[in-house]
Amino acid sequence: MSPRRPLARLLERLLASLLPAAALLPPSVAAQHIERRVAVDVHASIRIFNLAGSTRVAGWDRDSIVVTGTVPRGGGTFFIGGAGAGAKLGVTSDSLDAPGSTLEVFVPRGATVWVKSSSADVTVTGVEGDVDISTVSGSIRADGTPRRISAEAMDGSIDLATRAAITRAKTAGGSITLQGGGGDVTASSVSGAIRYVAAHKVLVGRLESVTGSVTFQGTVIRGGTLNIETHDGLVDLTVPRDQLADFDLTTFGGSVTNALSGAGPVVPKGKPVRFSSGAGGATVTVRSFRGNVRVAGG
Amino acid sequence: MTCDVVRDLIGRHVRSTLAEDERGLVERHAATCAECREALADARALAAATALLPPSIEPARDLWPGVSARLAGPKRRPDRWRLAIVALAASIALVAGSSAVTLWLVRAHPARVAATTTPAIEAGYVNATESLMRALDAERSHLAPATVATLERNLGVIDAAIAESRAALAADPGNRDLAALLWASYRQKVALLQQATRLVERS
Amino acid sequence: MTDLVARARDGDESAFSALYRAHAGRVYAVCLRLEADVSRAEELTQDVFVHAWERLGSFRGESAFGTWLHRLAVNVVLTDRRSAWRRSRRVMSAPDVSVFERAVERDTAGLGLDLDQAIAALPPGARAVFVLHDVEGYQHGEIAALMGVAEGTSKTQLFRARRLLRQALER
Numbered sequence: 001m002s003p004r005r006p007l008a009r010l011l012e013r014l015l016a017s018l019l020p021a022a023a024l025l026p027p028s029v030a031a032q033h034i035e036r037r038v039a040v041d042v043h044a045s046i047r048i049f050n051l052a053g054s055t056r057v058a059g060w061d062r063d064s065i066v067v068t069g070t071v072p073r074g075g076g077t078f079f080i081g082g083a084g085a086g087a088k089l090g091v092t093s094d095s096l097d098a099p100g101s102t103l104e105v106f107v108p109r110g111a112t113v114w115v116k117s118s119s120a121d122v123t124v125t126g127v128e129g130d131v132d133i134s135t136v137s138g139s140i141r142a143d144g145t146p147r148r149i150s151a152e153a154m155d156g157s158i159d160l161a162t163r164a165a166i167t168r169a170k171t172a173g174g175s176i177t178l179q180g181g182g183g184d185v186t187a188s189s190v191s192g193a194i195r196y197v198a199a200h201k202v203l204v205g206r207l208e209s210v211t212g213s214v215t216f217q218g219t220v221i222r223g224g225t226l227n228i229e230t231h232d233g234l235v236d237l238t239v240p241r242d243q244l245a246d247f248d249l250t251t252f253g254g255s256v257t258n259a260l261s262g263a264g265p266v267v268p269k270g271k272p273v274r275f276s277s278g279a280g281g282a283t284v285t286v287r288s289f290r291g292n293v294r295v296a297g298g
Numbered sequence: 299m300t301c302d303v304v305r306d307l308i309g310r311h312v313r314s315t316l317a318e319d320e321r322g323l324v325e326r327h328a329a330t331c332a333e334c335r336e337a338l339a340d341a342r343a344l345a346a347a348t349a350l351l352p353p354s355i356e357p358a359r360d361l362w363p364g365v366s367a368r369l370a371g372p373k374r375r376p377d378r379w380r381l382a383i384v385a386l387a388a389s390i391a392l393v394a395g396s397s398a399v400t401l402w403l404v405r406a407h408p409a410r411v412a413a414t415t416t417p418a419i420e421a422g423y424v425n426a427t428e429s430l431m432r433a434l435d436a437e438r439s440h441l442a443p444a445t446v447a448t449l450e451r452n453l454g455v456i457d458a459a460i461a462e463s464r465a466a467l468a469a470d471p472g473n474r475d476l477a478a479l480l481w482a483s484y485r486q487k488v489a490l491l492q493q494a495t496r497l498v499e500r501s
Numbered sequence: 502m503t504d505l506v507a508r509a510r511d512g513d514e515s516a517f518s519a520l521y522r523a524h525a526g527r528v529y530a531v532c533l534r535l536e537a538d539v540s541r542a543e544e545l546t547q548d549v550f551v552h553a554w555e556r557l558g559s560f561r562g563e564s565a566f567g568t569w570l571h572r573l574a575v576n577v578v579l580t581d582r583r584s585a586w587r588r589s590r591r592v593m594s595a596p597d598v599s600v601f602e603r604a605v606e607r608d609t610a611g612l613g614l615d616l617d618q619a620i621a622a623l624p625p626g627a628r629a630v631f632v633l634h635d636v637e638g639y640q641h642g643e644i645a646a647l648m649g650v651a652e653g654t655s656k657t658q659l660f661r662a663r664r665l666l667r668q669a670l671e672r
Contacts, residue, residue: 074563074564076561076563077561077563093563094560094561094562094564095564096576097646098563118442136442136445136448137448152496154445154448154449154452154493155448170493172448172452172490173452188486188489190452190455190486190490191452191455208482210456210459210483211455211459229478229479229482231462231463231479231483232459252475252476270470270473270475270476287475287478287479288479289459289462289463289479305656305660306656336664337660337663340660340663340666340667341663344635344666344670347615347616351617352530354526354527354530355526355533356526357525357529357543358543359543361543361546361547361550362521362522362525364543365521365547365551365554366514368547369514369517369551438580439548439552439580442580443576443579443580443647443648444649447649447650448649451649
């Protein structure tokens with residue numbers, strides 16, 4: 001990078017005030033528009049790196065990656081590399097608080113996608129390989145049918161409308177909303193609320209929080225298990241009236257309400273509350289230290 | 299004109315960079331609101347003195363030798379391998395019933411049962427969390443302060459839960475459900491610390 | 502980026518020591534005002550330059566080196582302050598305000614000196630927000646993100662700091 005003399009900079013500023021900036025200033029000073037294409041295998045591994053701004057990844061039916069977007073002034077440097085079985089792309093910056101970049105990345109549908117963000121919001125749609133998203137405060141949204149999906153955030157919210165063989169959602173303070181499920185689902189938060197509305201029958205479901213509330217609505221398949229563990233979070237389960245399950249609910253400081261039977265709240269003080277709906281078959285276990293537990297039909 | 303809105307304008311009012319109509323709004327509000335009037339007076343009183351603060355202060359002693367001594371050795375990037383090994387070891391050392399939120403890799407290696415008594419099990423978790431925290435401590439410069447703040451806030455939530463569960467278990471030692479709840483909180487702590495190490499590894 | 506920075510980035514320690522000479526006073530001022538503790542500020546200043554050396558490899562010259570270094574200094578101080586894993590060897594000491602006496606560069610009837618002393622006496626949260634906002638020019642949104650607090654908290658702390666400082670100066 002050539003040293004910038006004060007006079008040259010002054011001249012640029014004068015000209016910039018008279019003419020459209022992008023037309024005159026070199027790319028390193030103006031916002032950078034991205035449009036790149038790379039040929040890759042249909043099951044390529046693709047790593048996408050964008051700490052701030054927004055990242056959108058969409059699966060499509062071509063064996064290439066196309067990325068478009070904008071890196072604002074001071075936002076850092078765009079990079080893309082690789083071909084064939086693996087590719088890496090994104091925006092890097094030497095500043096911890098550079099302005100965010102907007103990236104839209106088309107990837108082969110069958111690709112495995114790994115997305116790293118800090119505050120950038122991430123959306124992944126239509127990808128059928130493994131999906132792995134990590135943010136700190138950025139929100140995560142995904143839909144479609146990835147083979148496996150893992151979403152991790154610290155404070156960012158996680159919203160998965162996916163159906164996958166294995167689903168892992170982990171947050172510290174952010175909320176988790178799952179609207180798909182199927183297969184093996186685990187959602188874990190410390191203080192964030194967990195909401196699982198199972199569009200597909202639950203095979204193995206595990207919902208864990210420390211103080212976050214846990215809400216579940218759906219059907220557990222015969223022989224399937226739904227395990228909920230919380231210290232202080234409110235637990236609210238809604239199952240269909242024809243759900244066949246054995247319930248095992250324990251709370252030490254909270255109350256248990258079996259609304260399926262029309263009963264009111266009881267305070268079992270650590271003694272397990274066990275009952276079955278229908279002939280049983282699925283296993284629903286709730287363990288809570290102080291959170292109230294409610295099971296209702298709906 | 300609410301106080302919140304006016305207060306956001308105080309700084310620029312004192313520096314005389316507000317538009318005329320905004321300036322008028324601030325002054326009219328301050329005429330009727332004692333609190334905002336005081337806040338404006340505070341800012342005015344400090345403005346001149348703040349502008350005169352020297353931007354640079356020479357340390358009393360030469361700090362360069364202390365810096366130079368620490369530059370010896372190759373430039374250090376985050377020690378990904380050490381972190382990964384510590385995180386993995388923490389997972390494997392935990393007793394059966396390991397949380398499903400550990401790394402996919404670890405799921406292929408079921409946890410060995412290291413101990414069966416409560417103190418021994420707890421020692422296992424405490425070792426795991428201590429070694430993770432030590433490893434993270436060495437790398438914390440690679441985490442943004444806001445991330446460290448979030449991490450500490452949530453560790454605080456978990457530690458409070460652990461303390462409550464421990465106290466309850468101490469009062470009722472044979473209670474397996476209480477023990478299960480305690481281990482669940484410990485697993486949350488391990489998982490959160492592992493998540494933090496992954497943030498460093500991937501940076 | 503400048504030649505000096507480029508050479509330091511390539512591992513030239515003498516170039517880096519020249520950068521140290523040029524920027525240490527600025528870094529120390531930020532550390533001292535935020536920490537109000539001389540020995541801590543000295544350690545943090547050294548930490549900042551050690552971190553800078555380690556991270557120079559990823560510095561691409563998109564911002565001025567001084568700006569980048571300054572941001573790094575603020576991050577290092579705030580991260581240290583928030584750390585629960587601080588070394589226990591750190592001893593809590595009363596702020597040694599005599600250090601500010603050397604810093605007076607102009608005959609300002611002691612105005613600048615009194616303010617630095619008053620800032621040092623502020624409670625830590627209010628002090629950090631005042632220094633970052635009124636002295637260093639950060640916005641509340643940035644301060645909130647850096648300190649892991651709500652923006653409203655940053656604003657409240659600023660007003661509290663200004664009130665306490667004005668009372669101290671007008672005594």
